[in-house]
Amino acid sequence: MGTTGVFYHPSFSRRSYLTVGRRLADFPGAIEPLLARSHVLLCESPRASDDLIRLVHDPGLIPEVEADPL
Amino acid sequence: MGGVVEAMRRVAAGELANAFAFIGAGGHHAGRRSFGGYCCFNDVCIGIAAARRLGLAARVAILDTDAHHGDGTREIVEDDPAILHACVCGTAYASRDGTKRDLAVAWDAAADPDAAYLAAVRPVFPALCRAFQPDLVVWYFGFDGHRGDYGDMGLGPACFRGLADLMAEVAAEAAGGRLVVVLGGGSRTDLATALIPPIIARLADAA
Numbered sequence: 001m002g003t004t005g006v007f008y009h010p011s012f013s014r015r016s017y018l019t020v021g022r023r024l025a026d027f028p029g030a031i032e033p034l035l036a037r038s039h040v041l042l043c044e045s046p047r048a049s050d051d052l053i054r055l056v057h058d059p060g061l062i063p064e065v066e067a068d069p070l
Numbered sequence: 071m072g073g074v075v076e077a078m079r080r081v082a083a084g085e086l087a088n089a090f091a092f093i094g095a096g097g098h099h100a101g102r103r104s105f106g107g108y109c110c111f112n113d114v115c116i117g118i119a120a121a122r123r124l125g126l127a128a129r130v131a132i133l134d135t136d137a138h139h140g141d142g143t144r145e146i147v148e149d150d151p152a153i154l155h156a157c158v159c160g161t162a163y164a165s166r167d168g169t170k171r172d173l174a175v176a177w178d179a180a181a182d183p184d185a186a187y188l189a190a191v192r193p194v195f196p197a198l199c200r201a202f203q204p205d206l207v208v209w210y211f212g213f214d215g216h217r218g219d220y221g222d223m224g225l226g227p228a229c230f231r232g233l234a235d236l237m238a239e240v241a242a243e244a245a246g247g248r249l250v251v252v253l254g255g256g257s258r259t260d261l262a263t264a265l266i267p268p269i270i271a272r273l274a275d276a277a
Contacts, residue, residue, distance in 0.1 A: 001087075002086065002087025002088070002247070002277040003085075003086050003087055003277060004087060004089065004270070004273045005080060005086040005089035006089070006090050006270060007073030007074070007089060007091040007092060008073065011094060012092050022259060023256065023257055023259050023261075023262045024092060024262055025259050026259060026263040027092065027266070030263045031266070034267060034270050034271055037274055039274065039277055040274050041086070043077075044073075045072050045076065045091070045092070045094075046073070048071045052072075052075060052116055052119075052120055053071075055116055055119035056102065056112055056116045056119050056146060057100070057102055057111060057112070057116075058103040060103070061100075061103060061105060061111075064105070065110045065111065068105075
């Protein structure tokens with residue numbers, strides 16, 4: 001049996017998705033029974049570097065997003 | 071976004087059998103030079119680019135079941151024949167090479183919306199994947215089409231459970247089980263709490 005990874009960061013539960021701040025307020029508690037399985041691994045989502053973003057996006061998009069009030 | 075990239079890398083590398091990635095902001099509306107629709111950077115496309123840079127996952131199949139069209143993703147992968155991008159939309163479309171598809175739901179007021187939605191996906195996406203032979207399958211999972219959310223399509227939990235079963239089966243058949251589920255739209259806490267755990271459970275059962 002392989003491992004299922006669940007990528008999560010506590011900040012997602014404080015303010016997740018820009019439309020509604022706390023849609024993930026119940027996580028990771030809501031998946032605690034699943035995380036008790038030996039082959040389900042909770043992984044903290046790392047911060048992505050600007051280098052990764054520039055693999056796809058125009059470099060000018062980064063400061064535009066950073067300046068957005070949302 | 072970093073979690074999506076890392077999930078895709080680790081599944082493509084065989085370190086994980088499959089993965090679910092929560093997100094802090096959306097991705098599929100972000101194009102190369104644009105952002106909006108509550109999406110900042112295109113997490114899935116960045117994940118593909120990062121995996122490819124490492125020599126992983128040259129061919130990727132994406133099914134987008136968010137209530138709104140994945141226009142940013144489509145713009146980015148439009149000319150990439152090694153990306154199969156299927157989006158469940160209001161209108162049907164197929165690119166000349168068949169790797170870009172919009173799957174229209176045949177809504178019928180008398181029919182069960184869950185059944186109608188699954189009927190748009192089930193006969194098409196598995197066959198596309200079998201022919202495409204992806205190294206990795208990505209499900210862009212928005213629950214905003216659930217009844218009472220902002221993209222209300224009348225869908226219920228059975229639709230999302232059905233999609234989870236279908237995607238696990240497709241990944242097993244076409245990509246050695248390598249499936250990454252990326253959270254998309256959806257706003258309600260109660261729906262997130264009800265709909266997400268069964269999908270992670272399905273991944274765990276398939277691992």
